[in-house]
Amino acid sequence: MITSNKVTGPDGKATTAVSIDNKFLSDAFVQLKDQGKTDQTPVIAIKVGNIDANSTTNVSLPVSVLLEGLKNSNAVIRIYSDKESYSLPLNVLNFDEIARSLGTDSSKVTLHLNISVASTDLEKQIQESAGIKGATSLGHSVDFSIVAEGNGQTKEMKDFGTNYVNRSIGLSETVDPRTSTGVLYDPTSHDISFVPSVFGDNAAGKQQVTIKRNGNSIYGVVSSTKTFDDIQGHWAKSDIELLASKLVVSGATDKDFAPDHAITRAEFASLLVRALALSADASAASFKDVQATDWYAGSIGAAVKSKLVSGYEDGTFKPNAQITREQMAVMVAKALSAAGLTVDSSDELLNKFTDNSQISDWAKASVAQSVKAGIISGMTDTTFVASANASRAQAVVMLKRLLQYAKFIN
Numbered sequence: 164m165i166t167s168n169k170v171t172g173p174d175g176k177a178t179t180a181v182s183i184d185n186k187f188l189s190d191a192f193v194q195l196k197d198q199g200k201t202d203q204t205p206v207i208a209i210k211v212g213n214i215d216a217n218s219t220t221n222v223s224l225p226v227s228v229l230l231e232g233l234k235n236s237n238a239v240i241r242i243y244s245d246k247e248s249y250s251l252p253l254n255v256l257n258f259d260e261i262a263r264s265l266g267t268d269s270s271k272v273t274l275h276l277n278i279s280v281a282s283t284d285l286e287k288q289i290q291e292s293a294g295i296k297g298a299t300s301l302g303h304s305v306d307f308s309i310v311a312e313g314n315g316q317t318k319e320m321k322d323f324g325t326n327y328v329n330r331s332i333g334l335s336e337t338v339d340p341r342t343s344t345g346v347l348y349d350p351t352s353h354d355i356s357f358v359p360s361v362f363g364d365n366a367a368g369k370q371q372v373t374i375k376r377n378g379n380s381i382y383g384v385v386s387s388t389k390t391f392d393d394i395q396g397h398w399a400k401s402d403i404e405l406l407a408s409k410l411v412v413s414g415a416t417d418k419d420f421a422p423d424h425a426i427t428r429a430e431f432a433s434l435l436v437r438a439l440a441l442s443a444d445a446s447a448a449s450f451k452d453v454q455a456t457d458w459y460a461g462s463i464g465a466a467v468k469s470k471l472v473s474g475y476e477d478g479t480f481k482p483n484a485q486i487t488r489e490q491m492a493v494m495v496a497k498a499l500s501a502a503g504l505t506v507d508s509s510d511e512l513l514n515k516f517t518d519n520s521q522i523s524d525w526a527k528a529s530v531a532q533s534v535k536a537g538i539i540s541g542m543t544d545t546t547f548v549a550s551a552n553a554s555r556a557q558a559v560v561m562l563k564r565l566l567q568y569a570k571f572i573n
Contacts (some may be wrong), residue, residue, distance in 0.1 A: 165209065176282075177218035180212055185228050191560050192232030206250070208241045217282035220244070222308050226258050226272040226311075240276070245367075246333035247278050249307050255326040265313040272313035279306040281381065290350050293356045293385045296410060304348060305332055325503040326364065327359065327375040327571075331383060334370045338362065340573040342388045344409040345374040347440060348381040348418075357410045358382060358440040358544040359571030373470030376440050382452035385410075391420040399556035402563045411438055412559055422556035429482035431491060431558055433462035435498050438562055438571070441465040450480040457482070466494075469501045489526040489549035491558070492517065494568060495565055499536065502569045516547040523549065538564040 173339050188207070195205040211220045222242050231556050233253055241250045262269040262427040281289070281304040291547055293300040307330045309320040332345075345360030359375040370494045374382050389407040394400045403420055406412045412434065415421035418569055436443070443461025447468045455459055466472040471494055474480045499506055507527040512535055513519040522530055526549065533539040542548040553561075564573045 167212070169192060169445075175217065177215070179212065179218070179220045181209070181216075181220060181222040183209065183224065184221070185225055186225070188228045189231065192228070192238065192329050193239055193249045195232070204239055204252075205237065206239045206241050208243065211242060211244050211278075211428040213244050213278045214247060214278055215265050216280050216286075219277055219279035222276045224274045224276065224496050226262070226274055227270040229253055229274065230258055230269055238378040242276050242278060243331075247280070247305055248305065248329075248331040249276060249278055250329045251276060251309070252326065252328065253340075255323045255328065256320060261311045261318060261320070262313060264318055265311065265316045266530070267314035270290075270312055275312060277306070277308045277310065279308070281305065281383075284383075285350075287538060288350075288353060289381075289549060292348065292353050293346075293387075294353065296387070297386075298346075298355070298387035298410065301334065301336065301338065301384040301386060302341075303332060303335065304381055306379075306381045306535065308379045311477065323377040325377065325501055327377050327503060329373050329375055330382065331365070331371045331373045332382065334372065334384065335363060336467075338368050338384070338386055341405055342408045343386040344572075345372050345408065346383055346385050347376070348383055349382065355383070355385065355410070356440070357437055357568070359438075359569070360384075361570060361573055363573075378442070386488070387468075391418060393419045394422055397422050397556065399560050402560050403556065404564075405572075406559055408564055411562065411566075420555065422559075423554050425485040425552045426555045426558045428472075428486045428490065428554075429457075429459040429463060429478065431486050431494060431553075432466045434558060435471055435494055436462040436465045436469075436563055438566055439469070439498060439501060441469055441501075443469055448480075450474050450478060450482075452479045471497045485552040486537070486545070486558075487549065488542075488551050488553055489522055489530055491553050491561065492533040493529040494527050495538050495561060498565060499532065499569070502571070507535050508532045509535075516541055516545060518546050518548065521549050522547060524559055533561075536568050537563075538568060 164184050167181045169517040171177045190209045216268045239252045258269045258315045261274050289299040301477045340362040345358045347358045361373050365371045390404050409458040444464040445460035447464035508531045
C-alpha cells in the first residue's frame with residue numbers, strides 16, 4: 164500500500180522515497196465521496212517518518228489517479244510527520260496544463276511532494292539573515308516543494324495564484340505569537356521576509372506554526388521585539404509594534420516610525436505585497452514613471468501581477484503621490500481578492516456616511532468591501548472623507564486588520 168525507501172547520497176543528504184499503491188489511493192478517493200458531501204474538506208492523510216536535518220521525504224502520486232479522484236471530491240492531500248505537514252488542495256493545480264508543459268498527457272505524469280529539513284549550514288545562513296533584521300531564528304527551517312515529472316522532464320510548481328496553501332512546522336519551544344512569525348528565506352538574496360503564519364497547537368498539544376502562501380519555498384520561524392521612540396503613547400502603538408516585530412513594517416529610521424507622516428502609493432503597495440508574501444517582479448511594473456532601478460519597482464510589479472494596483476489613464480502610477488483613503492480602500496479590496504477572499508460590495512454599506520457622494524464611483528464597491536470586512540472605517544461615525552491622505556499609522560492599522568481578517572496572523 165505505502166512503501167518507503169531511504170537512500171543517502173554522496174553529499175550525505177538522505178532522501179526517503181514514499182510510494183503509494185494506485186489501488187490504495189483510488190480506494191481512498193472512493194471513501195471520500197460521502198465525506199465530500201459534508202461541510203468538512205475531504206482529506207487524504209499520509210503519515211511519513213520523522214525527517215532529520217539535511218534530509219528529504221519525497222511522496223510520489225500518480226496524476227492519473229488524482230484526476231480520477233477529483234471527479235468526485237475537492238480533496239486535499241496531507242503529508243505529515245511529527246513535526247512537519249503539508250496540505251495540498253489538488254484543485255489548485257491544472258494537471259492538463261502541467262502535462263502539456265512536459266510534452267505528454269496527464270496519465271503519464273507523477274507528482275512529487277517534497278518536505279526537506281534544512282541542513283546545519285543552511286540554518287546558520289538563515290540565523291545570520293535573521294540577525295541582520297534584529298530577529299532570532301528558532302531553527303528547524305523546512306523547504307516545501309512540488310515537482311511534476313513526465314516525458315523525461317520535470318517542472319517545479321511554484322505559483323498557486325490566489326490559493327494560499329497550508330504547511331506547518333512544529334516548534335521545540337513555546338513562543339509569543341505577537342513577537343514571532345513565519346518567514347520565507349530566499350537562498351539567492353540570503354534575505355528573510357514575512358510570510359502569513361498562525362500559531363496554535365497540533366493534535367499532540369504542542370505548539371506549531373501554520374504558514375500560508377500561494378507558492379513554495381524555504382520557510383522558518385523567527386522571533387523579534389521591536390518598538391520606536393516616537394510611538395510611545397500613540398493610539399496605534401500596539402499595532403505598529405506587532406507588525407514591526409513580524410517584519411511587515413519598518414521604521415522611518417532605526418529609532419523612529421514617523422506614525423503621523425503621510426504614506427505614498429508606492430509605500431502602501433509595497434506593504435501589501437509584503438503582507439501577502441508576493442514575489443517581487445520589476446519587469447511587470449510597466450508604468451512610465453516607474454524605473455527598474457527604483458526601490459519600489461519589484462513590489463509594484465508584483466502588485467500589478469496580482470491585480471492589486473492599476474495606473475492612471477496616462478500610463479503613470481504616481482508612486483510618490485500621497486495615497487488617499489479611497490485609493491487605499493481599493494488596494495485593500497483587491498488584496499482580499501488576491502488572498503482568495505470574497506466580500507460583499509453592496510453600496511448600501513456606505514449609506515451611513517453623509518459624505519458618501521464624495522466617494523468616486525470607481526472606488527465605491529471597493530470601499531464597501533473594505534468597510535464590510537472591518538478593515539477601514541470612517542474618519543468619524545458618519546463621515547468617510549474619501550480624499551483625505553492616509554498616515555503611516557493608519558496604513559499599519561488597516562494592514563493588521565487585513566491580515567487578521569484573512570487569518571494570516573493570530
